[in-house]
């Protein structure tokens with residue numbers, strides 16, 4: 021481990037100590053989310069965990085928020101979800117659930133939020149990630165996606181009538197950890213094929229195989245996927261995996277992962293210009309003429325005039341950046357960007373039109 025003085029420590033490390041981490045647990049219907057929650061709540065992990073469940077039934081739609089106290093006591097609150105659509109109405113209700121929960125601050129030190137099987141985790145995650153008011157109390161630690169090893173292949177292939185990305189692909193794309201559950205129901209061969217399929221969508225997430233959601237809580241809690249961790253991990257992608265072609269990980273999915281490395285340093289203005297065109301204007305097309313729709317983006321950037329890395333995180337159209345670790349003298353300067361989204365293959369030609377990709381010998385994994 022490198023020895024850092026207090027002055028070298030990134031600002032966020034200190035700021036996060038008083039905040040409560042939130043892990044969003046999502047996954048298709050019946051994949052094993054509740055089994056996972058029950059498992060974690062009974063495991064020894066030294067944490068006092070509060071749980072928020074988002075559920076909506078056929079008729080009345082309700083969001084049940086419950087919290088498990090230190091002594092195992094349970095207190096509950098019920099919040100209306102007006103139209104039963106989690107994605108549209110979760111913003112206000114989700115904030116309220118957390119605010120109510122935070123009044124019990126001190127009784128818990130971790131929040132798990134289980135979404136319904138059909139939810140898009142993007143809007144839910146952004147509440148905890150970038151909501152100004154809540155962010156003083158909580159922060160998004162990561163998104164955990166439960167995948168049903170038996171039925172995932174069918175769900176991932178489902179075509180939506182409007183041609184949009186199906187929920188299963190969206191969830192996998194946004195996962196920081198993907199739990200491949202129900203491994204007892206498939207053969208080793210099926211499992212290996214499914215892993216390739218998942219990797220074809222999200223090649224950056226950690227995949228953990230489980231049966232009956234039995235998982236070491238350390239694999240999913242305190243991973244800090246939206247914080248400072250991961251900057252050097254991104255750089256390692258190139259040293260560990262070496263070179264491969266742009267399309268290697270895109271099997272037959274519209275959603276895929278592409279990692280791009282830009283040697284040298286880039287200007288912050290050029291980075292913002294690119295991100296805003298990509299995420300807000302959504303006008304960048306790949307070489308097949310399809311608009312690139314980002315679901316998740318992570319970048320570890322080398323910025324001109326700065327001696328520290330800049331980590332960029334994006335979920336759909338939202339993005340944020342933080343200065344992190346110092347570049348050591350002997351570390352080659354480069355930026356690494358992981359794109360996960362729709363039509364992310366064959367994008368190099370389009371990227372070259374932007375200043376930050378222009379000069380460098382850009383590489384793609």
Ligand SMILES: Nc1nc2c(ncn2[C@@H]2O[C@H](COP(=O)(O)OP(=O)(O)OP(=O)(O)O)[C@@H](O)[C@H]2O)c(=O)[nH]1
Nearest residue numbers: 048049050051052053054055137201202231232233
């Ligand atoms: N064989 C097998 N069954 C499992 C496994 N994990 C969970 N189950 C069973 O699968 C069913 C669904 O599990 P849940 O934990 O309720 O799944 P969920 O994702 O919370 O389901 P929804 O809330 O309906 O989306 C239950 O009957 C579980 O006992 C597993 O690894 N193997």
